[in-house]
Amino acid sequence: xxxxxxxxxxxxxxxxxxxxxxxxxxxxxxxxxxxxxxxxxxxxxxxxxxxxxxxxxxxxxxxxxxxxxxxxxxxxxxxxxxxxxxxxxxxxxxxxxxxxxxxxxxxxxxxxxxxxxxxxxxxxxxxxxxxxxxxxxxxxxxxxxxxxxxxxxxxxxxxxxxxxxxxxxxxxxxxxxxxxxxxxxxxxxxxxxxxxxxxxxxxxxxxxxxxxxxxxxxxxxxxxxxxxxxxxxxxxxxxxxxxxxxxxxxxxxxxxxxx
Amino acid sequence: xxxxxxxxxxxxxxxxxxxxxxxxxxxxxxxxxxxxxxxxxxxxxxxxxxxxxxxxxxxxxxxxxxxxxxxxxxxxxxxxxxxxxxxxxxxxxxxxxxxxxxxxxxxxxxxxxxxxxxxxxxxxxxxxxxxxxxxxxxxxxxxxxxxxxxxxxxxxxxxxxxxxxxxxxxxxxxxxxxxxxxxxxxxxxxxxxxxxxxxxxxxxxxxxxxxxxxxxxxxxxxxxxxxxxxxxxxxxxxxxxxxxxxxxxxxxxxxxxxxxxxxxxxxxxxxxxxxxxxxxxxxxxxxxxxxxxxxxxxxxxxxxxxxxxxxxxxxxxxxxxxxxxxxxxxxxxxxxxxxxxxxxxxxxxxxxxxxxxxxxxxxxxx
Numbered sequence: 001x002x003x004x005x006x007x008x009x010x011x012x013x014x015x016x017x018x019x020x021x022x023x024x025x026x027x028x029x030x031x032x033x034x035x036x037x038x039x040x041x042x043x044x045x046x047x048x049x050x051x052x053x054x055x056x057x058x059x060x061x062x063x064x065x066x067x068x069x070x071x072x073x074x075x076x077x078x079x080x081x082x083x084x085x086x087x088x089x090x091x092x093x094x095x096x097x098x099x100x101x102x103x104x105x106x107x108x109x110x111x112x113x114x115x116x117x118x119x120x121x122x123x124x125x126x127x128x129x130x131x132x133x134x135x136x137x138x139x140x141x142x143x144x145x146x147x148x149x150x151x152x153x154x155x156x157x158x159x160x161x162x163x164x165x166x167x168x169x170x171x172x173x174x175x176x177x178x179x180x181x182x183x184x185x186x187x188x189x190x191x192x193x194x195x196x197x198x199x200x201x202x203x204x205x206x207x208x209x210x211x212x213x214x215x216x217x218x219x220x221x222x223x224x225x226x227x228x229x230x231x232x233x234x235x236x237x238x239x240x241x242x243x244x245x246x247x248x249x250x251x252x253x254x255x256x257x258x259x
Numbered sequence: 260x261x262x263x264x265x266x267x268x269x270x271x272x273x274x275x276x277x278x279x280x281x282x283x284x285x286x287x288x289x290x291x292x293x294x295x296x297x298x299x300x301x302x303x304x305x306x307x308x309x310x311x312x313x314x315x316x317x318x319x320x321x322x323x324x325x326x327x328x329x330x331x332x333x334x335x336x337x338x339x340x341x342x343x344x345x346x347x348x349x350x351x352x353x354x355x356x357x358x359x360x361x362x363x364x365x366x367x368x369x370x371x372x373x374x375x376x377x378x379x380x381x382x383x384x385x386x387x388x389x390x391x392x393x394x395x396x397x398x399x400x401x402x403x404x405x406x407x408x409x410x411x412x413x414x415x416x417x418x419x420x421x422x423x424x425x426x427x428x429x430x431x432x433x434x435x436x437x438x439x440x441x442x443x444x445x446x447x448x449x450x451x452x453x454x455x456x457x458x459x460x461x462x463x464x465x466x467x468x469x470x471x472x473x474x475x476x477x478x479x480x481x482x483x484x485x486x487x488x489x490x491x492x493x494x495x496x497x498x499x500x501x502x503x504x505x506x507x508x509x510x511x512x513x514x515x516x517x518x519x520x521x522x523x524x525x526x527x528x529x530x531x532x533x534x535x536x537x538x539x540x541x542x543x544x545x546x547x548x549x550x551x552x553x554x555x556x557x558x559x560x561x562x563x564x565x566x567x568x569x570x571x572x573x574x575x576x577x578x579x580x581x582x583x584x585x586x587x588x589x590x591x592x593x594x595x596x597x598x599x600x601x602x603x604x605x606x607x608x609x610x611x612x613x614x615x616x617x618x619x620x621x622x623x624x625x
Contacts, residue, residue, distance in 0.1 A: 093527035
């Protein structure tokens with residue numbers, strides 16, 4: 001990484017980071033999956049993480065709410081260190097919403113129950129209030145008329161919008177998206193991206209692993225490119241797409257943009 | 260201007276693909292082998308059914324006080340009629356039968372109340388699991404409110420079978436869940452305790468456990484300290500069944516996609532919340548057939564208490580077969596026992612299928 005890009009992965013002095021990775025390393029057994037990740041996100045920033053498969057982009061994102069444990073270095077989320085302390089992890093997970101590639105809605109619960117589960121049990125919100133809030137978010141993702149159906153009765157795009165609404169119901173400070181459109185039929189990608197763009201416009205802090213370069217161009221404040229467990233390049237979308245610094249980045253962009 | 264796309268209308272299927280004739284043709288006569296099997300099956304049924312009906316119904320004797328009365332050549336159902344009360348209640352005093360009946364009716368009513376929508380299911384469950392057993396115990400054993408004391412050694416017949424079966428099922432199910440979760444746990448001590456328990460119990464025949472419970476445990480207990488044999492046997496059956504249950508449930512836990520655990524974790528649910536609210540409802544639903552299999556196995560295994568000197572339903576029938584008045588009625592006794600066990604187990608199986616249908620949210624998981 002060049003000095004200039006290094007600076008772009010970090011923050012200007014005085015800016016307050018909501019997510020801060022310092023020399024984070026992670027291994028799966030012998031396999032070194034994250035190598036010296038230094039990276040920060042400030043409040044309200046929209047980050048798009050891209051890179052070839054196996055580059056560690058999902059793993060890095062999942063470290064933010066400790067679905068994956070890192071073995072070396074320090075991760076601060078909202079000023080709280082992610083370590084073995086269960087209390088810290090639970091506190092952070094309340095404030096970090098996550099949307100998965102395969103939606104991971106709970107198939108035995110209705111859409112409404114999927115949305116109210118965490119507010120009722122984690123936030124201890126009264127059921128009526130949780131349902132009203134859930135309906136509000138379902139309206140926002142334009143799916144309120146499906147509230148009493150089960151996830152299996154919805155299309156992939158609808159399920160993913162429900163999953164986003166479910167994340168929002170915890171009123172998170174950060175939303176993580178792990179390839180939210182990769183499992184969707186082409187016709188459904190747009191409806192999900194529209195919801196994400198709307199969310200970005202409202203100032204949500206977002207970290208989004210995606211291959212949707214159009215989304216990255218319109219929405220991202222910074223694009224982070226990873227390969228082989230390292231951050232190769234991080235830059236504003238304009239610089240990233242028009243003037244990629246690293247030959248690995250150029251190769252990646254040429255492969256995904258020209259086909 | 261673009262041409263508007265109009266989907267073609269859906270048409271009904273051709274008439275030879277639906278209806279009873281099509282059904283018979285497809286299921287009975289679809290191929291030469293199938294035609295042969297159809298006729299062969301009907302021939303076997305023709306050989307078996309008429310003689311069975313003749314023995315069981317047309318030539319059967321229904322009245323009488325000893326085997327001598329059964330002269331018609333068919334089944335001697337008089338034996339079952341005369342001994343019926345004993346088969347139901349064992350050696351329980353005849354004047355106290357009503358206590359068993361009251362407890363049984365109370366249980367049926369309580370369980371039936373689940374069908375009423377307006378009722379608080381949680382309170383009802385607590386009533387059945389906590390309050391009912393206390394009432395039932397005092398009804399059966401007596402000793403309060405002027406009820407005559409009835410020793411547990413007198414409990415028997417279908418009453419004892421149901422008692423062992425129901426308590427075994429109700430107690431082994433939650434224990435099995437705990438063991439299954441323990442075996443999946445990341446805590447090494449909890450995990451090894453569960454693994455050792457499951458593997459030890461599963462490797463030992465139930466008869467051995469029953470002998471241990473009835474004969475050996477009293478040897479190890481200090482003098483003067485002893486507890487009821489029925490209770491010991493119950494604990495033995497429950498532990499045995501729980502080990503099997505644990506493995507069935509573990510199968511269900513493993514079938515739940517990792518994404519479900521992750522989604523539950525990511526929204527900040529604690530371990531127990533995610534297990535109870537997200538994972539177990541799905542896992543248990545998946546393994547209902549296996550769970551009911553274990554329940555049915557346990558119910559039938561209760562017959563083994565005969566060898567530690569308790570007279571359950573099958574045991575009391577075997578005892579009655581040795582009665583000098585009724586020598587030669589073994590077939591009737593076993594036929595009756597077989598029918599009752601079949602009816603109960605078939606009922607459980609049908610009930611489980613209904614539960615499966617009810618819980619089916621109908622669609623593939625993601």
